[in-house]
Amino acid sequence: MAKVTLQSIADRVGVSRMTVSNAFSRPDQLSAELRERILAAAAELGYVGPDPAARALARGRTGSVGLLINGSLSEAFEDAVSAAFLASVSDELADRGLALTLMPASSDERFVPSRDVAVDGALVYICDPTSSDIDWLERRGVPMVVVDHNVREGVASVNVDDRGGARAAAQHLVDLGHRRIGIVTLETEPDAVNHPARERMLGWHDALDPAGIEPTVVTTPYTPAGAAEDVARTLLDRDDRPTAVVCFSDAFAIATIRAAESLGLTVPDDLSVVGFDDSVLAAASRPPLTTVHQEVAAKGRAAVASIVGLMASTPQEPVLLPTELIVRGSSAAPPG
Amino acid sequence: MAKVTLQSIADRVGVSRMTVSNAFSRPDQLSAELRERILAAAAELGYVGPDPAARALARGRTGSVGLLINGSLSEAFEDAVSAAFLASVSDELADRGLALTLMPASSDERFVPSRDVAVDGALVYICDPTSSDIDWLERRGVPMVVVDHNVREGVASVNVDDRGGARAAAQHLVDLGHRRIGIVTLETEPDAVNHPARERMLGWHDALDPAGIEPTVVTTPYTPAGAAEDVARTLLDRDDRPTAVVCFSDAFAIATIRAAESLGLTVPDDLSVVGFDDSVLAAASRPPLTTVHQEVAAKGRAAVASIVGLMASTPQEPVLLPTELIVRGSSAAPPG
DNA sequence: GTCCCGTACTATACCGGTACAGACCCGAGG
DNA sequence: CCTCGGGTCTGTACCGGTATAGTACGGGAC
Numbered sequence: 001m002a003k004v005t006l007q008s009i010a011d012r013v014g015v016s017r018m019t020v021s022n023a024f025s026r027p028d029q030l031s032a033e034l035r036e037r038i039l040a041a042a043a044e045l046g047y048v049g050p051d052p053a054a055r056a057l058a059r060g061r062t063g064s065v066g067l068l069i070n071g072s073l074s075e076a077f078e079d080a081v082s083a084a085f086l087a088s089v090s091d092e093l094a095d096r097g098l099a100l101t102l103m104p105a106s107s108d109e110r111f112v113p114s115r116d117v118a119v120d121g122a123l124v125y126i127c128d129p130t131s132s133d134i135d136w137l138e139r140r141g142v143p144m145v146v147v148d149h150n151v152r153e154g155v156a157s158v159n160v161d162d163r164g165g166a167r168a169a170a171q172h173l174v175d176l177g178h179r180r181i182g183i184v185t186l187e188t189e190p191d192a193v194n195h196p197a198r199e200r201m202l203g204w205h206d207a208l209d210p211a212g213i214e215p216t217v218v219t220t221p222y223t224p225a226g227a228a229e230d231v232a233r234t235l236l237d238r239d240d241r242p243t244a245v246v247c248f249s250d251a252f253a254i255a256t257i258r259a260a261e262s263l264g265l266t267v268p269d270d271l272s273v274v275g276f277d278d279s280v281l282a283a284a285s286r287p288p289l290t291t292v293h294q295e296v297a298a299k300g301r302a303a304v305a306s307i308v309g310l311m312a313s314t315p316q317e318p319v320l321l322p323t324e325l326i327v328r329g330s331s332a333a334p335p336g
Numbered sequence: 337m338a339k340v341t342l343q344s345i346a347d348r349v350g351v352s353r354m355t356v357s358n359a360f361s362r363p364d365q366l367s368a369e370l371r372e373r374i375l376a377a378a379a380e381l382g383y384v385g386p387d388p389a390a391r392a393l394a395r396g397r398t399g400s401v402g403l404l405i406n407g408s409l410s411e412a413f414e415d416a417v418s419a420a421f422l423a424s425v426s427d428e429l430a431d432r433g434l435a436l437t438l439m440p441a442s443s444d445e446r447f448v449p450s451r452d453v454a455v456d457g458a459l460v461y462i463c464d465p466t467s468s469d470i471d472w473l474e475r476r477g478v479p480m481v482v483v484d485h486n487v488r489e490g491v492a493s494v495n496v497d498d499r500g501g502a503r504a505a506a507q508h509l510v511d512l513g514h515r516r517i518g519i520v521t522l523e524t525e526p527d528a529v530n531h532p533a534r535e536r537m538l539g540w541h542d543a544l545d546p547a548g549i550e551p552t553v554v555t556t557p558y559t560p561a562g563a564a565e566d567v568a569r570t571l572l573d574r575d576d577r578p579t580a581v582v583c584f585s586d587a588f589a590i591a592t593i594r595a596a597e598s599l600g601l602t603v604p605d606d607l608s609v610v611g612f613d614d615s616v617l618a619a620a621s622r623p624p625l626t627t628v629h630q631e632v633a634a635k636g637r638a639a640v641a642s643i644v645g646l647m648a649s650t651p652q653e654p655v656l657l658p659t660e661l662i663v664r665g666s667s668a669a670p671p672g
Numbered sequence: 673g674t675c676c677c678g679t680a681c682t683a684t685a686c687c688g689g690t691a692c693a694g695a696c697c698c699g700a701g702g
Numbered sequence: 703c704c705t706c707g708g709g710t711c712t713g714t715a716c717c718g719g720t721a722t723a724g725t726a727c728g729g730g731a732c
Binding site: 046048049051052053054055056057060062063064066072073074075076077078080083084086087088090091093094095097099100101102103104107108110111113115116117118136139140225280 | 382384385387388389390391392393396398399400402408409410411412413414416419420422423424426427429430431433435436437438439440443444446447449451452453454472475476561616
């Protein structure tokens with residue numbers, strides 16, 4: 001059978017194609033009676049509704065928002081914090097009738113999602129700011145909101161006060177009396193810049209420098225799972241080991257606690273550990289983690305609000321969400 | 337400035353629009369020299385590349401695959417198993433130059449993703465089989481692969497041997513000598529059918545029925561986090577409490593262990609607990625979980641292979657992936 | 673010289689809709 | 703009686719590409 005289009009229905013009912021289009025897309029433009037007849041004919045012919053691709057071309061919008069992520073998408077899903085962010089974004093978009101299209105970084109030159117996938121707007125999430133994908137989006141003129149970055153001037157952004165949170169975390173340890181402090185943070189590619197990692201490092205130093213404390217820094221990649229624990233052990237397995245450690249994430253903090261336990265140290269008696277993010281892991285950990293809370297769901301909502309605003313041509317101010325130190329059981333005064 | 341299209345470039349260079357199209361999409365169709373000139377003119381005019389929406393209409397393909405999920409998307413992201421599946425799917429699609437579009441269940445009648453979003457194919461994942469979204473996809477004629485379901489005859493599917501895995505789990509407990517066995521499984525909406533939940537239940541009974549064991553069954557929803565633990569406690573806080581429990585998931589198993597601990601019971605000495613999925617939680621748990629392993633990444637790969645095959649009009653056989661019992665430290669012979 | 677074929681480019685016909693500017697008809701107001 | 707306005711429907715002009723079937727031309731085989 002030939003494909004059913006608006007035209008076939010129009011012919012069948014004896015009206016113009018435009019009227020059939022209106023029957024589906026702008027019901028107030030025609031009489032209810034005629035609309036019924038059209039819908040009946042459509043059902044009879046097996047017409048499902050206006051073709052999304054054709055509609056996208058004619059209307060100039062697709063109904064979906066892209067999420068640009070570079071690096072392996074697996075990481076994004078498997079990390080508790082980014083998964084929660086994605087969840088918040090997708091739910092929020094769904095409420096507004098928008099679908100979410102994940103745009104992986106271009107691997108093959110022949111197909112570049114940031115250049116070749118139709119979207120009405122894009123969120124730029126875990127992304128090397130020098131990524132060519134961002135350039136593609138910009139050249140296409142796709143409205144764009146950057147999350148957890150400050151890619152470039154004039155681009156709308158949603159950020160968390162990473163620096164302030166890190167400062168509070170380090171200050172907390174200083175206030176408890178710690179003087180030998182370690183840092184377990186993210187290892188980044190030489191020329192890649194991880195915005196949160198940099199901001200958090202600045203924040204830690206904001207508190208440590210004035211106290212005259214020179215932290216011992218170790219870095220570890222996200223994966224494999226055991227890497228952070230091994231790195232933490234090298235930090236702790238020495239005579240002048242720190243009495244407290246601030247970590248880039250809750251996962252790193254938990255790895256650090258495990259490393260400490262494996263060395264016979266007790267947290268928080270022998271070692272204080274402070275995480276970041278306040279992910280689901282934090283409260284469930286034993287001992288429960290002192291950490292810096294960020295409102296991931298709010299970040300998602302803000303990002304969606306911002307991109308939707310941009311898509312409606314409303315200029316958007318940069319958003320900076322607060323963080324808050326949550327003191328639980330993994331931090332205490334230094335031993336002795 | 338007016339929008340730059342193939343035509344503007346064609347006019348500028350003095351060739352036909354088709355030749356410009358070929359310069360971008362089929363480089364072997366024109367001389368290298370002319371192609372260079374065209375690309376140069378395009379760059380000069382600020383042309384980014386063929387418009388994705390227009391291309392989608394003309395070519396009849398969009399370059400993205402939909403993932404239909406109903407229920408809150410958050411759940412899908414926050415559950416370790418489904419997150420790993422999504423990760424596997426998105427990576428695998430990315431390798432083939434396809435983007436992934438998440439299609440939430442229709443909330444608003446006015447915008448129904450399964451009807452209104454352009455995709456070349458769809459994976460149907462966590463979905464009530466009676467969902468109208470599946471009907472929409474089917475009516476549209478979108479190639480469709482169902483994962484962790486058996487929605488209807490003739491639809492390609494990828495499943496895991498849930499029943500066999502559950503049977504092995506229950507048989508393991510029977511073999512250890514357990515006679516009072518509890519089940520902690522998923523609570524589903526009255527008329528919704530959760531395929532894995534049903535299959536696992538069948539599998540448990542496959543092993544328990546021949547042994548003449550009548551299990552005590554309790555059910556709990558996915559969320560909130562504490563619900564499973566509370567339910568498990570009701571199962572364990574009685575005189576004739578089971579000596580072993582099989583669970584719908586590793587998360588439920590861990591909740592059950594917590595409940596046991598809170599009642600002063602030791603796992604596995606007083607109580608054996610067996611999970612399902614072998615998620616990252618399982619090996620990390622204390623004690624490490626005896627559980628049923630499923631290869632989630634393989635499930636993602638199989639799903640992508642299947643949908644890509646269908647999109648190329650190659651009929652697909654149903655796929656059934658194996659499961660395997662992994663015996664770790666949470667199961668032992670019954671006390672006494 | 674003629675035939676044949678491959679290379680390079682063009683002409684035409686869609687793909688399946690939507691926006692916008694009328695045209696028509698009818699009842700109400702002046 | 704004429705005009706005006708609103709509710710309905712139509713006609714036309716796109717949206718920005720791609721597929722396919724050509725045409726024109728140059729060179730090698732015979």
